[in-house]
Amino acid sequence: MAPLLSIDNLRTYFFLDEGTVRAVDGVHLEIPQGKTVAIVGESGCGKSVTAFSILRLISPPGQIVSGQIVLHGEGNDVILTDLEDEGTAIRQIRGKEISMIFQEPMTSLSPVHAVGDQIMEAVRLHTQMKKSEAKAHAIRMMERVGIPNAPARFNQYPHEMSGGLRQRAIIAMALSCQPSLLIADEPTTALDVTIQAQILELMRDLQAEFGMSILLITHDLGIVAEMADRVAVMYLGRIVEEANVEQIFTQPQHPYTRALLQSIPGRGVQPGGRLKVIAGSVPDPFQRISGCPFHPRCEEAIPEMCDQGDPPGSVEILPRQRTACMVRREYHTSLR
Amino acid sequence: MSHLILHRLLWMIPTLLVISIISFAIIQLPPGDYLTSYISALEETGETVDAQEVEALRKRYNLDAPIYVQYVKWAGGLLHGDLGMSFEWNRPVKQLIGERILLTTIISVVTLLFTWAVAIPIGIYSAVKQYSWGDHLFTFVGFIGLATPNFLLALICMYIGYSVFGMSAGGLFSPEYQNAAWSVGKFTDLLSHLWIPVIVIGTAGTAGLIRVMRGNLLDELHKQYVMTARAKGVPRLKLLLKYPVRVALNPLISTVGWVLPGIVSGAVITAVVLGLPTTGPLLLRALMNQDMYLAGSMVMMLSTLTVIGTLISDLLLLWLDPRIRYEGRER
Amino acid sequence: MIIPWITHRRWNTDNADDTDLETRTDHPPPSESPDLDAEMADTELYTASQWQLMWWKFRKHKLAVGASMVIFALYGLAVFCEFLAPYPLMYRDTAYAYAPPQRLHFFADDGFHPWPFVYRLRGERHPETLRKFYAEDTSQRYPLRLLVRGEPYRFWGLFQTDLHLLGVDPGGTLFLLGTDSMGRDMLSRIIYGARISLTIGLVGVTLSFILGLTIGVLSGYYGGWVDNLVQRAIEILRSFPSIPLWMALSAALPGSWSPLQIYMGITVVLSLIGWTGLARQVRGKILSLREEDFATAALLAGASKWRIMWRHLLPSFMSHIIVSITLAVPGMILGETALSFLGLGLRPPITSWGVLLKEAQNVQAVAFQPWLLTPVIFVILTVLAFNFMGDGLRDAADPYAR
C-alpha cells in the first residue's frame, strides 16, 4: 500500500552548551495509509523528537539537520522538511492533515480557556465554518469521543474534568478536522488502566470510522500488541528493527528487541522466575559510540565486529522485517 | 465562593482592629508627646511657656488621660470618620489628608499605568528572546533600576529637569499655578511636571515587574499546552498572546490591589526629595514631630488601604484564574 | 505493567534521587532495630553531593562568581577600613571644604611617570562671586605612597598606629573622591561607611533568618493552633505598608540612645517584616516535605521529630534559604540608606552610606558638588552584586533549572 508519510534519514540534533545531543540520528520510517505504526523504546531514545520533527515543532536549540519527511497527499506530495519555519504552509498542515496528542492530559490544555473553545479554535483555524457552526461541530466531536453531557462540558475548564475526559477532549480536538495522520505520543501513560483501555478502544473505533493513520508512541508493549500493525523499535536515535507486529513478538531479531520483550512479565519468563533487566544503562546523550550503538549492552556483541566503524544500516533480513544488527545479518546470510 | 468572600470580609475586622492598636502603640512609643517637645523647643528659644495654657492644651487633646482612653477615643473617632486633630497644623487630620489625596492618587495611578505599559512588553520580549542581546540589555538595565535608590533618581531627574528643561526644581506645579484654582492650564502644567515623579517612583517597580513577567512567561512558554496549540496550527503571535501571555499575566493583574497602596506608601521618600504636595512628606513631618493623631491616622489609613488592596487582589485572582475559582468552590 | 527501563533518568542531576530510591528499595524499612546511623550517613552523603553540585553549577555562572568577588572585596573594605582609608573617620581640614576629587596624574611636563602623583590643592576665591574654588598647584607634586605614616588611629579599637595603605607625604592632600562641607575626605568616609552599611544588612538578615526559621519550623511542624496563630500574625504584619512602618518605628527610637543602640534598633526595625516571607517559605516546605517518604521512613525508624527536622528536612531546604537570604540583603541595605537619608535612620556620628548621602539632599549638591553622591555608587554596586550572586545561587540550587 502507498505510504502516507515517509521519513528518510532524519537527523534532529540539540545543540546545547554541554555538547550536541543527537536525539534522532538517521531515522527511516514509513507510515502506511490507514494503519497504525508504533514506535517503542527506552526513555530518551528520541521517540518524541521524531514526532515533533514531523510537525516541525522542533525549536532552538534543536534543529533538523538533515533528512526528508514527505507527506503523500492525493496527487501532490508535500516535503515537510522544506517548508518555511512557522510559515502558513506548515500551519495549515498542523491540526488539519496531521494532528498530535500528548502524553499529559493534565497539562495539554490551557488552564484558562474553556475546553470547548480550545476544540473550536482548531475548527475555526482550518475550516470556513462560522462560529455557531464550529461550536456545533465541536460539540458533535465531543459527543463522538464519548464525553457525556457535551453541551454543558463545552464551557468547562480543564481542571473540572478527570484525566480520562480531558484526554477524550484532546482527541476530539485532534480529530476535529479529520486529519489523515494522528500522532499519539504516549496517549495513555498518565491514565489508569481501565481508562487506558477505553481510550485505546476509542482510538481504534475512530480510526475505523475516519480511516486515518496513527503513529503511536509508547513504552508499553502490551499496547503495541493490541493496537499496532507495524512496530519500529528505537534505540539511541535510530530505528534498530522494524517489522509487522506478529513478527516482532514471535521472531524478534535485534538483540535489543529481544531484551525488551524479555523484560516484560508473562512473556518468555516462567511464572515465579525473574524478569530480565537490560544490562547497563542508557549511555549519556552527548556520547558518540563507535560501531553499533547497542554493543556495550549487547550480550551477543562480537568484538572487533560490533564495536567498530559506522553503525550498521537497517537491512531486510527476513521478509518485511528490517533489522540493524551485524551479527544477525551475518547469521542470516550464512543460512542462505 | 461567596462564602469565601464573606469569610475574607469578616476576617478584615479583627485585622484592622489589631492594626489600629499597633499603629497607636507605635505612635505612642517615643517618650513624651507633642507638647513636651513643643515646650522644650520654645524654651530653647528663650520664650516662657504658660503652665496653665499647657494644661488646657493637654486637656483639649486628651493627653492627660490614660493611654487606653486615648486609644478608645481615637479609634472610636475613626469609626465615625473622625481622624482627630493635628497638633502642628491645628486642623482636622481629615482636611489635611483630603487636600493631598487627589494628587497622591493621580501620581500613583499614572505610575502604575506607566509601570505596566513599559514592563509588560519588555517582559514578553525578554522571555521570548531569552538570552538575546536585547534580553541581556533589559536585564542589565532592570537590575540597575532595582539597585538605584529612589532618591538618587529623584535628584538626577530634578537636575535634568532643571538644567535641560529649565523647570523649577521640585514640586508639581510652576510657581504661577502653585496656588491657582484648577484650570486647563494648571492641568497641562501638572502633566508637564508629572513625568519626574512617575519615572522616579515607577522605575524600581518597572524593573521588578519585567523580571516577574519574564520569569512567569518563561515558565509558561515551555508548558505542554503551548505545544498543543502550536500543533493545532495557531499562528505564532496569536499563540503567544492568547495562551502563555494570558496565563502569565494573571498573577500580575491580580497584584493591582496591593501594588497601588504600595506605590502610595513607597512614594514617601521620593515625595520628600521632590517636595511633592502629596501625603508622604506630611507623614514624615508628623512622625518626626510626634504629631500623634496625624501620624497615627495616616499609618492606619495606609494599612487599611493595604488590607483592602490585598482583598481586591485575591478577588481578582479568583475571578481571573478558573483553577483557583474552582478550588474556592470546592471548599 | 511496570517496565524497568522507564526508571532510567536522562540527566545526571537526578542521580541523587535515584540512589536514594535504590537504597531504600534494597533495604526494606527497618522495623524494630533501626539502622539509624547508616541512614544518617546516607543523608550526609546526599547533602554533600548536593552542595558539591551546587558549587559546580555556581562556578559556571561567571557573573555570579564576579559578583561574589565584589562582595568579598567590599567586606574586605569594611573589615580593614581603618587601615585602608587614607584618613581617619573624624579627620577634617576646614581649609579644604567641598574640595573636588583630586586627579591622579601620570603625565607632567617632564613626561610619563609610571608611579602616579597628585598636585598640591590650592583653594581660591572667585573675585566677583566670592565662591570658593580649587586649583591644582602644578609646582608641587606629591607622589602617591603605599604604607605611609599618617594620622593616628586605633586599629579595631585595639592598638594605636598611624600606618595607612595609601597616602602622600606630609603637607600634601589625597582627596581622591573630594571632601564634604567640613573638609572630610569622602573616600575615607565611604570606606568607613561600608562597615556600617554592609553589616547592617548582614545583622538584619541574620535576625530575620533566625526569626523566620524558628517560627516557620514551629508553625510547619506543630501545625494546629500554633500554625494558625503564626499565620494570622504574619498576615497582620504584612498588612502594614513597609516603608511607613519603618519610618514610624525609626522615628520612635529615642534620641537619647547611644549610637550602638540606634544601630541595633534600626536593624531590628528593618528585619521586622523580612522574616515573615522566610517563615512562610520554611513552613510550606516543611509541610510538603513532611508528606514525603524520607521523613516518614525516618519516623518509622524511630528518630525523634526534632532529629528528623535538623538532619533531614533542613539540609534539603538549606540551599533555598541561602538564596532567599542573599536576595534579602540588598533590600535591607537600600532600606537603611533611605531611612538615614530621610534623617530617620542612623545619625552622625555613626557614618553609613545613607548618612553620607544626607548631605547631598538637594539639587545644588548635584549641580555643584556631585562627588557628594559617590556613596550611592557603592550602594548600587553592593545591591547589584548581591542580586547577581543571589541569582547565581538560585540557579545553582535549583536542580531542575534549564
Ligand SMILES: Nc1ncnc2c1ncn2[C@@H]1O[C@H](COP(=O)(O)OP(=O)(O)OP(=O)(O)O)[C@@H](O)[C@H]1O
Ligand atoms: N528541548 C530539548 N533540549 C535538549 N535536549 C532535548 C530536548 N528535547 C529532547 N531532548 C533530548 O533528546 C533525546 C530524546 O528525547 P525524547 O523526548 O525524544 O525521548 P523519548 O524517547 O520521547 O523519551 P520518553 O519516553 O521519556 O518520552 C533525549 O536525550 C533528550 O534529552
Ligand SMILES: [Mg+2]
Ligand atoms: Mg517522549
